[in-house]
Amino acid sequence: MMNREKLLEIHYSMVKVRRVEERLVDVFAQGKIPGFIHVSIGQEGVAAGVCSCLTPADTIFTTHRGHGQALAKGIDLNGFMAEIYGRKDGCCKGKSGSMHIACREAGVAGSNGIVGAGLPISLGTAFASLYKGEDTVTVCFFGDGASNQGTFHESLNMAALWNLPVIFCCENNGWAQFTSQRVYMKLENISKRAEAFGMCGVTVDGDDVLQVREEAEKAIDRARTGQGPTLLECKTHRWLGHYVGDAQKYRPPVEVQQAREFDPVARFEKFLLVSGHVDRDYLDSVEAKIKSEIDAAIAYAESSPISEAEELFTDVYA
């Protein structure tokens, strides 16, 4: 069992993701955010559990549903918020938006809007770790839907073959946009595919953040010590639709309701209370602190201007 400080760190991370995503749903409904956003409410256990094992020198790649992982990896909240708003002071100068969040200091080498495209790219940062003689690792987050892209298969084969220090973390929430896993693939546990490529695969309850952390730690340790890649499948639940505003009419209402019963945040808080690590006052103080951080970030974002026209032409080439 890890020390109290680490447990509280993980808790903070999960609650932060939850509250940020909830606030984004809110401001999006107010028409303040351009484009589309895809929030990860319900899936906080995976982001917090895995990222709690990583350092800023490690790299993550994530998806269109990547806010939680970027936040858990340590991206600055103000820069993140301004980026979602498409403003000049965003972490990517307002040119990436929700789906392409990146941050060099926090080791977020990019969220990707193409399903499955991050896996081959994650081979590269892992390759570079070995090439440079570092013990840094790469984690590539992706969903159940991405596991049928050719890039998934190419990447697992190459990672296994070259013993690359990469963890392929599949957030399996059972839904690829509007289609259920039952409808688009035969296999139930995606981790079984690892064996086909000669590498390690494991399935965990993604809504039990401590289980996620335990297996992630083993996988990351394997990677750091030259024992190669892991396919870490975390079964979790997506509460909202594919994008904010998606009414999820394609999904049985009972299932949508039941998804909330797996609430990883509530579950972890219950554990912390019962084990005596925290009391209610502490939980309230965390909520208050996070709320003020988010308020500040929103203010930061809303006061940041949209870039001038010249910005259109910068950074195309080095």
Next chain:
Amino acid sequence: MKETRYIKAIAEALHEEMARDESVFVIGEDVGGAGGAFGGTRGLLETFGERRVRDTPISESAIIGLAVGAAVKGLRPVAEIMFADFLTVCMDQIVNQLAKTRYMFGGLFNVPVVIRSPGGGGLNAGPQHSQCLEAWFAHVPGLKVVMPSTPYDVKGLLKSAIRDDNPVIFLENKALYALKGEIPEEEYLIPIGKADVKRPGSDVTVVAASRMVHQSLAAAKILAEEGIDVEVIDLRTISPLDKETIFASVEKTSKLVIAHEAVKAFGIGAEIAAMVCEEMIDHLDGPVVRVGAPFVPVPFNLENMYLPNSNDVVKAVRNVMQY
């Protein structure tokens, strides 16, 4: 100076750049143990070892994706895609990832990747192994596209491409791999984005790329006997286009022919013609005429009817000379 084949000039450039910069590595199918399907990476594995020369499975998307990630983390990959036709297999990684990483992440990362790939017909390799696709990549902001026509140009440009901090699609031509040419003994670089006047002339401008440069030079010889003095410009780099050199020539001759092996319709000739018409219309005596392949897939056994050649360039020049 020493006489060297185009393919050997490529291998020399790779040797030199890998010796110079430890962050340069080579990756692709058959590049290591076999020295490359065409010999472009010959000797590299023996000299630099397995860490820096990587044979891959047949996985184009993984090859290019790995290159992107490695570049993001500070390395300088030179990836080989065996035939330019196979670039289509990894188009997402090239167009949506490689080309856009720097821009969409607000300049956080450079992606100094070189993708080497041979295009072109003339070897009866068939429709899926003979295409010229430079227009596809020139159309994507964020990529540079280079198409050298001689051993001298290919070596100097490959060295520059490797040193460039941007993604470069380095399109070689397999029919030119055996071409011999003089190259300096000492080190030299050729800047990307600079065309080369291969034959100065005063009557008509022929802008050409890759194999069509040689066809255009042959055409120029024939036309010289008719008293027509042709200026042949070798683009060398497709994107960014050397507008200055093209415009200076058109200003001099007032007549323009563009020759490329790629299908004429929607090719790079269309871009150059439009550009000249938009900005230099007062300097043109008549229409801009393009030479390119017909709008059909490359046929396996009818290549001599399909591939543009010096006769086509001669006809095109005689056409514009009427104005």
